[in-house]
Amino acid sequence: MLTQRQALILKNIIRIYTQTEQPVGSKHLMNELPIQVSSATIRNDMAKLEEMGLLDKTHSSSGRIPSISGYRYYLDHLLEPSDVSSNDLAIIQQTFNQQYQMIDDIVEQSATILSTLTSYTAITLGPDVQDIKLDGFRLVALGNHQVMAILVTSAGTVQNQIFQVPESISGEDLEKAVRIINDQLVGQPLAVVAKRIQTDVPQMLMKYVSSPTGFLDIFGDVLKKAGSDHFYVGGRLNLLDFANNDVSSLKTLYSLFEKNDDLANLLRLPDFGTGDSDKIMVRLGDELTPHTLRNYSLITATYDVHNHGRGVIALLGPTSMPYSRIIGLLDLIREELARRLTDYYSNFDD
Amino acid sequence: MLTQRQALILKNIIRIYTQTEQPVGSKHLMNELPIQVSSATIRNDMAKLEEMGLLDKTHSSSGRIPSISGYRYYLDHLLEPSDVSSNDLAIIQQTFNQQYQMIDDIVEQSATILSTLTSYTAITLGPDVQDIKLDGFRLVALGNHQVMAILVTSAGTVQNQIFQVPESISGEDLEKAVRIINDQLVGQPLAVVAKRIQTDVPQMLMKYVSSPTGFLDIFGDVLKKAGSDHFYVGGRLNLLDFANNDVSSLKTLYSLFEKNDDLANLLRLPDFGTGDSDKIMVRLGDELTPHTLRNYSLITATYDVHNHGRGVIALLGPTSMPYSRIIGLLDLIREELARRLTDYYSNFDD
DNA sequence: TATTAGCACTCTAAGTCTTTAAGTGCTAAA
DNA sequence: TTTAGCACTTAAAGACTTAGAGTGCTAATA
Numbered sequence: 001m002l003t004q005r006q007a008l009i010l011k012n013i014i015r016i017y018t019q020t021e022q023p024v025g026s027k028h029l030m031n032e033l034p035i036q037v038s039s040a041t042i043r044n045d046m047a048k049l050e051e052m053g054l055l056d057k058t059h060s061s062s063g064r065i066p067s068i069s070g071y072r073y074y075l076d077h078l079l080e081p082s083d084v085s086s087n088d089l090a091i092i093q094q095t096f097n098q099q100y101q102m103i104d105d106i107v108e109q110s111a112t113i114l115s116t117l118t119s120y121t122a123i124t125l126g127p128d129v130q131d132i133k134l135d136g137f138r139l140v141a142l143g144n145h146q147v148m149a150i151l152v153t154s155a156g157t158v159q160n161q162i163f164q165v166p167e168s169i170s171g172e173d174l175e176k177a178v179r180i181i182n183d184q185l186v187g188q189p190l191a192v193v194a195k196r197i198q199t200d201v202p203q204m205l206m207k208y209v210s211s212p213t214g215f216l217d218i219f220g221d222v223l224k225k226a227g228s229d230h231f232y233v234g235g236r237l238n239l240l241d242f243a244n245n246d247v248s249s250l251k252t253l254y255s256l257f258e259k260n261d262d263l264a265n266l267l268r269l270p271d272f273g274t275g276d277s278d279k280i281m282v283r284l285g286d287e288l289t290p291h292t293l294r295n296y297s298l299i300t301a302t303y304d305v306h307n308h309g310r311g312v313i314a315l316l317g318p319t320s321m322p323y324s325r326i327i328g329l330l331d332l333i334r335e336e337l338a339r340r341l342t343d344y345y346s347n348f349d350d
Numbered sequence: 351m352l353t354q355r356q357a358l359i360l361k362n363i364i365r366i367y368t369q370t371e372q373p374v375g376s377k378h379l380m381n382e383l384p385i386q387v388s389s390a391t392i393r394n395d396m397a398k399l400e401e402m403g404l405l406d407k408t409h410s411s412s413g414r415i416p417s418i419s420g421y422r423y424y425l426d427h428l429l430e431p432s433d434v435s436s437n438d439l440a441i442i443q444q445t446f447n448q449q450y451q452m453i454d455d456i457v458e459q460s461a462t463i464l465s466t467l468t469s470y471t472a473i474t475l476g477p478d479v480q481d482i483k484l485d486g487f488r489l490v491a492l493g494n495h496q497v498m499a500i501l502v503t504s505a506g507t508v509q510n511q512i513f514q515v516p517e518s519i520s521g522e523d524l525e526k527a528v529r530i531i532n533d534q535l536v537g538q539p540l541a542v543v544a545k546r547i548q549t550d551v552p553q554m555l556m557k558y559v560s561s562p563t564g565f566l567d568i569f570g571d572v573l574k575k576a577g578s579d580h581f582y583v584g585g586r587l588n589l590l591d592f593a594n595n596d597v598s599s600l601k602t603l604y605s606l607f608e609k610n611d612d613l614a615n616l617l618r619l620p621d622f623g624t625g626d627s628d629k630i631m632v633r634l635g636d637e638l639t640p641h642t643l644r645n646y647s648l649i650t651a652t653y654d655v656h657n658h659g660r661g662v663i664a665l666l667g668p669t670s671m672p673y674s675r676i677i678g679l680l681d682l683i684r685e686e687l688a689r690r691l692t693d694y695y696s697n698f699d700d
Numbered sequence: 701t702a703t704t705a706g707c708a709c710t711c712t713a714a715g716t717c718t719t720t721a722a723g724t725g726c727t728a729a730a
Numbered sequence: 731t732t733t734a735g736c737a738c739t740t741a742a743a744g745a746c747t748t749a750g751a752g753t754g755c756t757a758a759t760a
Contacts, residue, residue, distance in 0.1 A: 146506070408741090410723095
């Protein structure tokens with residue numbers, strides 16, 4: 001357990017290091033502390049903090065920098081989220097008050113705000129797709145053998161894709177197939193639908209349609225799209241500022257952002273679903289996979305859309321971030337986002 | 351005018367510098383030339399080439415590097431495109447033989463191939479939208495006050511967007527409006543359509559529909575999308591390799607890639623439309639705008655889709671590229687792309 | 701007992717100096 | 731016109747020095 005003064009010292013070393021990115025020496029720190037003690041006293045406490053593994057030195061006679069464990073301790077015991085500045089608040093309100101067409105737009109905008117206000121990189125994910133159901137499926141002929149397939153889910157999300165239809169498949173067949181799909185599968189969870197088009201649906205179609213495979217490929221494609229998570233990444237370019245010329249980790253990250261599965265892995269919380277998932281979690285150092293990211297810090301928060309699942313918003317930045325401000329901000333945006341989405345769904349089925 | 355030997359020297363300095371990124375000295379060059387001359391002779395020619403502004407020194411006693419003018423001369427007078435290696439050829443053929451759904455996919459794939467084969471960044475643009483006509487407009491109701499608007503053009507491209515429709519607009523009104531649009535505007539160039547919905551169309555709709563503005567906003571939005579160019583950028587990450595830690599130019603470029611207008615400006619050829627536009631053009635140094643890019647080289651080629659306009663493919667890389675190989679490659683992909691798209695359109699209206 | 705002044709010690713960063721190797725330009729001879 | 735020879739230039743790398751920031755320890759102090 002830390003003495004009060006030791007905690008104060010740790011807290012301030014983290015604060016100063018975040019501002020200057022330079023090791024903090026005892027004399028310098030002396031002038032920054034609210035209490036009056038000599039630099040020797042501070043040195044003694046620093047030595048103890050180092051012994052406990054909470055501080056590091058860059059070389060034997062350098063000032064101290066926070067170690068990963070130091071950040072961990074700070075985050076777990078010392079951090080107090082600060083209120084959002086009125087300036088930030090105004091920006092958030094203003095952005096969320098824009099008129100949106102779709103849920104996805106709101107979620108995407110959250111990533112934009114978050115990255116703009118922090119100068120880091122934000123990642124957001126809409127409410128989870130666990131038990132989303134098929135709400136409807138359409139095919140719209142566009143001429144020139146092109147057909148647009150549209151799938152609507154119970155969560156209000158829409159996926160579409162355009163296909164080049166070979167002449168061998170007749171328009172009537174497609175229409176029949178669509179009718180059967182809607183009759184038989186609407187209202188069922190996407191996962192069930194996905195399973196059934198592998199099992200009994202082909203036979204069912206077979207009775208009325210001459211070649212169901214082509215159609216099922218199309219339907220399957222769009223279904224897959226609708227069933228997979230959609231991540232939004234805001235402020236990609238900010239990475240260039242805080243990844244200190246470490247081109248290799250830059251590459252890792254940027255290619256990570258392109259792959260859904262990798263992003264899902266990155267954001268997956270150790271205790272997702274269990275425990276108090278309302279807490280904002282910070283992971284850094286070896287807590288992060290892949291290990292290429294051990295110089296970064298990832299803050300994740302979930303938000304709860306009443307009766308419509310939970311989503312995730314996250315922020316990726318350097319290990320040394322102004323956590324107080326950032327976490328306050330994240331908390332506000334999470335609440336705001338939950339509120340907007342809950343509103344959205346509440347006047348959904350009228 | 352250069353002597354034959356001077357040309358040989360310039361050519362080889364460029365070749366060696368491209369491989370090593372190091373200034374080339376007279377002794378080193380002596381061993382690399384196909385002719386037998388002393389280093390003193392080479393030094394004399396080098397001095398003359400420098401006098402002409404074709405070579406530079408990094409310091410008074412260093413070897414020579416090509417100047418921007420040197421590259422210019424090389425590109426204009428000495429360069430001979432080389433044949434595409436059988437390996438590259440195989441990759442190109444294979445990629446183009448995949449089944450595509452849409453024109454846009456083919457154009458996008460070109461950017462991917464080009465960037466993969468070169469390790470640079472590729473930008474492609476579909477055939478130009480000069481006199482594309484409106485082919486059809488649809489509204490598909492998706493439930494929950496959502497409507498998808500779909501616009502098809504005579505070029506076979508499709509744009510769609512989903513809107514939240516306020517209750518004040520009735521479904522019947524929308525249907526009527528769609529019918530009128532299709533009756534009156536199909537077959538007309540997009541530019542004309544865009545103009546008319548500002549002038550006579552509102553009045554026309556007014557007769558049959560109670561509140562045409564909402565509908566026209568929707569239609570206008572999708573129309574705008576369909577009328578603007580769509581660029582594809584492949585191999586963004588390759589920039590990290592050849593932009594030597596120059597974070598500021600990296601930022602310029604990455605934000606450039608996000609803005610349609612900026613990309614259009616970048617690719618706009620000085621003599622676009624006039625002259626022999628079949629030539630592959632290389633721009634470097636001050637020929638490039640914005641000037642932040644003066645350490646890069648941009649190669650642009652147009653491709654001609656029979657009766658369906660021209661498109662552009664481009665490659666952005668460092669000033670010192672293996673131009674012979676690159677230009678050979680670009681030429682092949684341009685032809686291949688033109689062929690595929692011409693094919694595509696040829697069995698379009700049957 | 702906790703704090704502090706004092707001081708020897710450590711290490712980096714920045715500057716100076718030296719050396720080496722690669723390269724040039726010029727001169728005079730072939 | 732080409733070439734051998736040579737004096738000269740420069741960057742890069744290593745050795746050395748110095749200044750400054752910082753530490754850890756000891757002994758005195760409150």
